[in-house]
Amino acid sequence: MAQTLTKNHLRWDPALAMSPLRVLTLLLVAVLLVSPYSTATRVFNPLEHSGPASPYFDAPSQSNINTDLPEGCTVDQAAYILRHGARYPEPGSFNGWKGLFAKFQNATYTARGPLSFIPAWTLPVDDEPHQPLFLSSTGAGEAFRLGVELRKRYGLTKGGSNFTVWTAGQQRCIDTAVYFLRGYLSQGNYVSDPSLNRGTVITLVDSSVNTTFADSLTPSASCPAYSEFTPAGSANSDKFRASVRDKVAKRLNGFLEGLMLNASDIGVMQDLCGFGFEVSGDKRFCDIFQEAEWLDYEYAHDLNYYYGAGPGNPISATTGYPWVKAISDLFAVGPGETVENGTLIPPPLIMTFTHDNNIPPIISALGLWNSTTGSSEKEETIYPLPITKRVDDPRRMFRSSYLVSFFGNIALERMKCVIGGPTLEEQREKGVSHQANIFGGSVNNAGMGKSKVFVRVRANNAPIPIPGCVSGPGMTCPLEEFLDYVNRPRKVASGDFVDICGLNGVQGAVSEMKFLTTTGDGTTFAGIV
Numbered sequence: 001m002a003q004t005l006t007k008n009h010l011r012w013d014p015a016l017a018m019s020p021l022r023v024l025t026l027l028l029v030a031v032l033l034v035s036p037y038s039t040a041t042r043v044f045n046p047l048e049h050s051g052p053a054s055p056y057f058d059a060p061s062q063s064n065i066n067t068d069l070p071e072g073c074t075v076d077q078a079a080y081i082l083r084h085g086a087r088y089p090e091p092g093s094f095n096g097w098k099g100l101f102a103k104f105q106n107a108t109y110t111a112r113g114p115l116s117f118i119p120a121w122t123l124p125v126d127d128e129p130h131q132p133l134f135l136s137s138t139g140a141g142e143a144f145r146l147g148v149e150l151r152k153r154y155g156l157t158k159g160g161s162n163f164t165v166w167t168a169g170q171q172r173c174i175d176t177a178v179y180f181l182r183g184y185l186s187q188g189n190y191v192s193d194p195s196l197n198r199g200t201v202i203t204l205v206d207s208s209v210n211t212t213f214a215d216s217l218t219p220s221a222s223c224p225a226y227s228e229f230t231p232a233g234s235a236n237s238d239k240f241r242a243s244v245r246d247k248v249a250k251r252l253n254g255f256l257e258g259l260m261l262n263a264s265d266i267g268v269m270q271d272l273c274g275f276g277f278e279v280s281g282d283k284r285f286c287d288i289f290q291e292a293e294w295l296d297y298e299y300a301h302d303l304n305y306y307y308g309a310g311p312g313n314p315i316s317a318t319t320g321y322p323w324v325k326a327i328s329d330l331f332a333v334g335p336g337e338t339v340e341n342g343t344l345i346p347p348p349l350i351m352t353f354t355h356d357n358n359i360p361p362i363i364s365a366l367g368l369w370n371s372t373t374g375s376s377e378k379e380e381t382i383y384p385l386p387i388t389k390r391v392d393d394p395r396r397m398f399r400s401s402y403l404v405s406f407f408g409n410i411a412l413e414r415m416k417c418v419i420g421g422p423t424l425e426e427q428r429e430k431g432v433s434h435q436a437n438i439f440g441g442s443v444n445n446a447g448m449g450k451s452k453v454f455v456r457v458r459a460n461n462a463p464i465p466i467p468g469c470v471s472g473p474g475m476t477c478p479l480e481e482f483l484d485y486v487n488r489p490r491k492v493a494s495g496d497f498v499d500i501c502g503l504n505g506v507q508g509a510v511s512e513m514k515f516l517t518t519t520g521d522g523t524t525f526a527g528i529v
Contacts, residue, residue, distance in 0.1 A: 233308020
C-alpha cells in the first residue's frame with residue numbers, strides 16, 4: 001500500500017504506487033520520526049525527572065550528537081567519576097517517611113482516585129537498623145550492569161590483568177565499586193588462591209576526616225570557601241518549592257475527606273516516587289502528580305545543585321578541577337603510561353566512585369552547562385538559573401536528573417580516529433586485502449587515512465560538546481586543543497585549590513589529585529572478586 005506523509009496523518013496517494021524513489025523517501029522520513037535521538041518521541045517519565053532520587057537512566061541527546069562512537073574511532077582510554085548506586089534513604093529523610101506513614105495511619109479518612117492506595121501503603125524499608133544510607137539491590141544491579149556494559153563497550157582490560165578502581169570511603173560507595181568490578185570482570189572468587197583474583201578497590205577516606213584536600217574523591221569537604229556558598233543551593237530551592245507546593249497540596253486534598261495534606265507532605269510524597277521504585281518497584285507515588293508538578297520538583301533540585309555544588313557556586317570549579325587535571329595529564333601520555341614523577345600506571349579504564357555533590361564540580365571545571373549561545377544579542381539568557389520561575393527553554397542543559405541521578409556519572413573518553421580514510425561502506429564495497437602475518441589487512445596502508453586523537457565528554461552516557469572545541473568527528477575535541485583548554489582557560493577559571501579554599505599555611509594542604517598515579521595512604525582491599 002502506497003502512502004505519503006501529510007502534516008498530521010498518512011493518506012493514500014495513487015501516484016506513489018509506481019514510485020520506488022518516493023517510497024524510499026517516505027521510509028527514511030519514518031525512520032527519522034522514530035529516531036532515538038529525537039526528543040519529540042521521548043515519553044514523559046517521572047523517574048527521569050526526580051533529580052537525585054531518579055534511578056539511573058541514559059540522558060537524552062542534548063546537542064543531537066549520536067551516542068555511538070564516530071565512524072573510524074576507537075576509545076583507547078576512558079575515565080569515569082560516578083555517584084554511588086541507588087540506596088535506601090538517609091536517616092533524616094526516613095524520619096520524614098515515617099512521619100507521613102504515621103499521618104496516614106493515625107487519621108480516619110476516605111481517599112479516592114490516585115490517592116486510593118494510601119490507607120494500605122507501607123514503608124519500603126523492612127530492615128530499619130541496616131538499610132538506611134546503604135546500597136539497595138537496585139544500586140547493586142546498576143553497578144553490575146555498568147561493569148558488563150563497559151567491558152563490552154571498550155574491552156580495555158585484557159584477561160588476566162589486574163583491574164584497580166578508586167572509591168570514597170563510605171560503605172555505599174565501596175559496595176558500588178565492588179559490584180561494578182563483579183560485572184566487569186565476570187570472574188569467580190579464588191578462595192584457595194587469592195593471588196589469582198584480579199579486582200582491587202582502593203578506598204580513600206573522606207578529605208574532611210584526614211585532610212587529604214584535593215588529593216581525594218571528596219575534595220570539597222576540606223575547602224572552607226566552598227562550604228560558605230553551599231547553603232545558597234538549599235535556600236534557593238526551598239524558595240522555589242514554597243511557591244509551588246501549596247497549590248499541589250490543594251489539588252490533592254480534593255481526593256481526600258477527613259485528612260489534609262500540606263506542603264511538607266508533598267515533598268516527601270514526591271521523593272517516594274524514585275525511592276519507592278528503586279527499593280521495591282512501587283510507582284504509585286509517581287502516578288499522583290502531574291507533568292508540570294514533576295518538572296517543578298526537578299527544577300527545585302536543579303537549583304539546589306546548580307547553586308550548591310555546580311556552576312552557581314563560585315568555588316565549584318576549584319574543587320572539580322583537580323580530577324579534570326589529573327585525567328587530562330593521563331590522556332596526554334596515553335594508556336599504559338604514567339605522568340612525570342608517578343609511581344603507578346592506572347588501567348586504561350579509570351573508575352572513581354563518590355557522592356552526588358562531587359559530580360557537578362566536574363561540570364563546572366570543564367566549563368559546561370553554564371552559558372547559552374543565542375541567535376541574537378537580544379535573546380534572553382538562561383544562566384544563572386532564575387529562582388522564582390522554572391526555565392523550560394530547551395537550551396538549558398543543567399538538569400540534576402541528567403547528572404546526579406543514582407549512579408549519575410561523567411566520563412571523559414580518549415579516542416583514536418582515522419581521518420580521511422575509506423568509510424566502512426567503502427571498505428565493504430571494495431574489500432580489504434590481507435597479507436599473511438600482517439594483522440589488520442593490507443601491508444600497503446596508502447590511502448587509509450591518518451590517525452588522530454580526540455576527546456569527548458559524556459554525562460549519563462549523553463555526549464556533551466566542549467565549548468569552542470568541536471572540530472573532531474562527532475563534535476569531539478582534538479587532544480592537543482583539549483589539553484590547552486584544561487591547562488589554560490579552565491585552569492585560570494578554576495584557580496588554585498589551596499589559594500581559593502583559603503588553605504595557605506595549612507599543613508599538608510595540596511592542590512593536586514595524585515592518588516591515581518602515586519602510592520597513597522588509602523586502604524586497599526584486594527582479591528574481592
